[in-house]
Amino acid sequence: MAEVSLGRYLFERLYQLQVQTIFGVPGDFNLSLLDKIYEVEDAHGKNSFRWAGNANELNASYAADGYSRVKRLGCLVTTFGVGELSALNGIAGSYAEHVGLLHVVGVPSISSQAKQLLLHHTLGNGDFTVFHRMSNNISQTTAFISDINSAPAEIDRCIREAYVKQRPVYIGLPANLVDLNVPASLLESPINLSLEKNDPEAQDEVIDSVLDLIKKSSNPIILVDACASRHDCKAEVTQLIEQTQFPVFVTPMGKGTVDEGGVDGELLEDDPHLIAKVAARLSAGKNAASRFGGVYVGTLSKPEVKDAVESADLILSVGALLSDFNTGSFSYSYRTKNIVEFHSDYTKIRQATFPGVQMKEALQELNKKVSSAASHYEVKPVPKIKLANTPATREVKLTQEWLWTRVSSWFREGDIIITETGTSSFGIVQSRFPNNTIGISQVLWGSIGFSVGATLGAAMAAQELDPNKRTILFVGDGSLQLTVQEISTMIRWGTTPYLFVLNNDGYTIERLIHGVNASYNDIQPWQNLEILPTFSAKNYDAVRISNIGEAEDILKDKEFGKNSKIRLIEVMLPRLDAPSNLAKQAAITAATNAEA
Known part of the structure; x- marks a missing residue:
């Protein structure tokens, strides 16, 4: 030809x-x-x-x-x-x-x-x-x-x-x-996809300065954000964690960028010995997951995470995108000025900026020398896994606080987990991902309805990579209505995502910010369980859960855990029920919007 x-x-x-x-x-x-x-x-x-x-x-x-x-x-x-x-x-x-x-x-x-x-x-x-x-x-x-x-x-x-x-x-x-x-x-002739080389002198100065800061540090941490994943630096970050053994934390947008050491679909409630097994696995060797400490969102963080990050005397920040919802409305409160920022097109050390020193090559070079610089570091413990306590009574109504921790033990390695702008993108912060999980959440742009379309794209990519890879969506009943047509395309191509529809009767995130009872935050209720058959699905499940017992029944069902069909799970929640960090964020946002 x-x-x-x-x-x-x-x-x-x-x-x-x-x-x-x-x-x-x-x-x-x-x-x-x-x-x-x-x-x-x-x-x-x-x-x-x-x-x-x-x-x-x-x-x-x-x-x-x-x-x-x-x-x-x-x-x-x-x-x-x-x-x-x-x-x-x-x-x-x-x-x-x-x-x-x-x-x-x-x-x-x-x-x-x-x-x-x-x-x-x-x-x-x-x-x-x-x-x-x-x-x-x-x-x-x-x-x-x-x-x-x-x-x-x-x-x-x-x-x-x-x-x-x-x-x-x-x-x-x-x-x-x-x-x-x-x-x-x-x-x-293949398209040249290689990065331009960093300026050697500038990069050497960066590496020497970072190594010097590491040698002088007694309480360092690594903070990983979205651009580490977007710009293909996950391997470099993992190597940095494993070689230094510094505690590592992620932002909401960075969730899924580093291994978290979750339990990979094992049901902790069914095996009292499993908690010890998971802890032993995390502490064995020098794997990155054993050093994962949680999600840092400024003042919205868990107290133990907030203290660990903000008391550090050195912060190695990788791929930061410091938007309001990604930082708890810019509430980072570092007690040190020893901050190194690695970005896709520059590096910053304290107040000095090095244009063009790209993080991928810089991290590769740093990893060649960092072990000896960090050899003095005495490994400190990181915040522990916290599990959902299942009430003895099956009829207890579902809440977001219970749900987000409980699904941690249903997730498994390799999952693609997608959350919508709203309660789910805040709730997922409370979950623990298994290793090699991809997290997708549009925290910065925050376009309502994004997640349904993104789920189609992710599910089609998953089909091409591994037929057993699960794609899991958490979307609110209001957000769903903006882009619901794309479920039809999911069915057309035989994709098998899990579609968890959080039904809390309208736009809860907006209600919490402004207009608790305003009609503009209401939506027309849909028969959500009829969506899949309306779009001519043949191989599907549609189920509604409203209490702990019903949730446990599906999460413990081995057949439900197999991505063999498209599934829609309508999760019935109280109207104003929300993750605690969302309630705090909404109050801050409302105050910010009201400022003169």
């Missing part, structure tokens, strides 16, 4: 990076491009790509985001104007939270643009670049392709930027170019 179409070239490049699903909605300016999805073949000559076919473009952007958080790169295709604008809220969230996406927009032909035709989906003023300009500020880079000769290089550049920088990129692809051919030999 001497030549391939430009459209196929694009999808072949994505397939080379293990992208196997494309999200989006068809439109007349992208239809010829979508034909090329079915031309990509695997090593056995079979079509290896699938077009998800989302319910709308906003959901598609959420799905591509969730897919990327599992596989490091996602792609959505929309049509010009009406389609691309519908996706922009999700794209902005990916930009804010460092998620690598390729947003491909089918645009009118070059001749139509040159003639400034009054086409549908335009503003009627002959300006075909206005929507491209709208995407500029929420994209790492953009390309509005007009020349077939430079098009492959532009596509490669954009894919590299999305993958390496972990931010969305925008490609405008005219409808008449996708069928034109380019040399197939271009596909033989």
Whole structure:
């Protein structure tokens, strides 16, 4: 094959990076491009790509985001104007939270643009670049392709930027170019995905300074946030923990970035010896999970976690995204100025900033020397696992405080756990993840309804990686109503997520912030157990639980633990019931919103 179409070239490049699903909605300016999805073949000559076919473009952007958080790169295709604008809220969230996406927009032909035709989906003023300009500020880079000769290089550049920088990129692809051919030999050279090397002198100064701080420290900790995961530094962080044995804590956005040593689906209540077994496993050797101390959220932290972090005399911060909900409304109260911040594009030591010293390479170099610098450190205990106490009476009503700790012992290694902005994203902080768990929660951007679309993307990624990998969603009854259509797409592709719908009669997080009894925080009640059959599910379970006994019945059921079918579990909760840290955060947010 001497030549391939430009459209196929694009999808072949994505397939080379293990992208196997494309999200989006068809439109007349992208239809010829979508034909090329079915031309990509695997090593056995079979079509290896699938077009998800989302319910709308906003959901598609959420799905591509969730897919990327599992596989490091996602792609959505929309049509010009009406389609691309519908996706922009999700794209902005990916930009804010460092998620690598390729947003491909089918645009009118070059001749139509040159003639400034009054086409549908335009503003009627002959300006075909206005929507491209709208995407500029929420994209790492953009390309509005007009020349077939430079098009492959532009596509490669954009894919590299999305993958390496972990931010969305925008490609405008005219409808008449996708069928034109380019040399197939271009596909033989892989896209260069390596990071630019750090400046050696600057990096040496960083490493020497950090080692010196470690040598002088008697009470150091490691604090890990979301960008450590987004920028592929989980292995480096794990090595740093294991070599130093410093206590490690995560932020809400960083949950799932380091191993927490959870119990991997074992039911602690059924085996009095299991607690000792888990403790022995965590203390054996120098594994990272044995040093996990919990989630730090400033004043909203558990007291023992707050004290451990804030009393440290050295803090090694990796991948921080210090938003309000990620920090307990900026309530970090460190007692030391010895803070080292490792970021994707710079490092900061106390007040000195080192631009361009990227954390991945810097951590790799630090790990080569850190053992001797930390050899004096006397290992200190970390906060212990706390388990849910199951009341003797099965009829006791469910509460969030009980639920979030109890599901810790139902989770198992390899799970993908997704929580919605609201009670679940705060509640999940109280749970303990097993090792190798992926946590997805849009804490910074906080777009209500994100989690349902993200669950579709994550579940499709899980299908491609390991059929036994479970995808678990916790979403409120109000948030569900924004993006519920994407459950239909989950069913279409045979995905098998667990959909826990927390029914507390409306927008509880908003009620706690303002308007406890205001009608604008109410929603129309749905028959949630009818959602799966309404979308023509055949292999499914739908169950409602409202007390401890009903919850225990399903969590102890071995068949329920197998991801063999799509399941919707409606969890009935009191109207204003919320995790304790959410109630505190809501009060702070309400006060902040009321400030002059």
